Amino acid sequence: MDEPVYEMLWDCEFCSTRKLLGKTHRYCPNCGAPQNPAKRYFPTEEEKIAVEEHEYHGADRLCVACRTANHAKTKFCVGCGGPMEGAKSVALVSGGGPEGPDRAAMAEVKEWEKREHAGKLKLAAKAGAGLLVLAALVLLGLRLSSKEVELSVNGHHWEREIEVESFRTMKETSWCDSMPLDAYDVLRTREVRSHESVPDGEDCKTVRKDRGDGTFSEEEQCAPRYRQEPVYDHRCRYSVDRWARARSENARGGLSDPPAWPKVRLKREGACEGCEREGARKERFTVAFDDKGKTRTCLFGEDRWRSMAPGSKWKGKVNRLTGLDCSGLTSLP
Known part of the structure; x- marks a missing residue:
């Protein structure tokens, strides 16, 4: 038994039309702008629309020249007519959850958080290493700081x-x-x-x-x-x-x-x-x-x-x- 297939959703970034269908609406029905695959997201359970008898050929590919999303088997870009040789597949939406945020923006935020966290870890590691070195030097100094004394036996x-x-x-x-x-x-x-x-x-x-x-x-x-x-x-x-x-x-x-x-x-x-x-x-x-x-x-x-x-x-x-x-x-x- 085949897995059930449903439409992804996407939002037009030019006229702000929301919840367009990923397979059906390759272009915005309101302003005619091409679909941006980066704006695709999973629908909520109530918004799911099943796709019947859909033949799957693979993930869309992005035109090298104009960045338009084309079907996997397309030889020439539907946007600019350029050849699709060497075109890469679109990035897939992960998480499997309902309607989500813009992936590019989230990727930028996550990258910033990653750099910020890495910077804090490096700073903490340097500070910790510095304290350890200082403690080792203090102990070494104490061990080496011996003085000569004269003693007399009294018991x-x-x-x-x-x-x-x-x-x-x-x-x-x-x-x-x-x-x-x-x-x-x-x-x-x-x-x-x-x-x-x-x-x-x-x-x-x-x-x-x-x-x-x-x-x-x-x-x-x-x-x-x-x-x-x-x-x-x-x-x-x-x-x-x-x-x-x-x-x-x-x-x-x-x-x-x-x-x-x-x-x-x-x-x-x-x-x-x-x-x-x-x-x-x-x-x-x-x-x-x-x-x-x-x-x-x-x-x-x-x-x-x-x-x-x-x-x-x-x-x-x-x-x-x-x-x-x-x-x-x-x-x-």
Whole structure:
């Protein structure tokens, strides 16, 4: 079955006669001016006029010499008699909507808006790039703006810590397919785990297509429609017995106190409910320096920490952003 075909409309730009028929009125019946294909537009639903037994040969072509619209098969222009060799097809009306504005004017407006938008984007991009460069330069300047300082050691401090873990029952939840094997007291429920797209018919609309010869056709275009359906799965809430951090034991001192690990008293040893064990061990060795009344600190390994005698002088660099460079300290006589 052929698509239904209807008349396009056009407005005479010389006498302002409106709603002339695109196929029937190749010239304005009021003033005789030739039809300007750029003035064609789609009619409203109430204004549609069907074209019966219309033989379509293609879109009209514009005469190179006088810009008159000619039928696709015309050999010589009906306006000036010039040959139609090399003539280009007229531009088609897009959008498929009802009566619309002048396409040339709209094209000019859209082009201006496009240039305006592009200009704003370029300006914003340049401003953003400038700010990024400025921020990078500021950060670089701060990193490079180090000053040399003379320091004296005025304190030593050490701290050692042992974590204590206890074996206890913990409540956890996960999808049942990832539940640990040693879980117990399991409670299963059905919950939404994800969604899937399920076909749910089609969304159809009527689309108008300008055929370029003063007529247009209509066709129905359909696209599949989907709905989101929940996908259920089993969610498990359960108990598991695990080692977990309970507390920590600490020992602290200075240079005169030999570093030692704290004594840990476990409530009960083994793998029973409430049993305890030693966990991770941590230690920190800190040296404090005097910088003209300002205290600066560094963390070192124990050997380096011991090598810095109280009152000894050191030279180093202080950065405004990162502080004292502890790795670059050199001793002074």
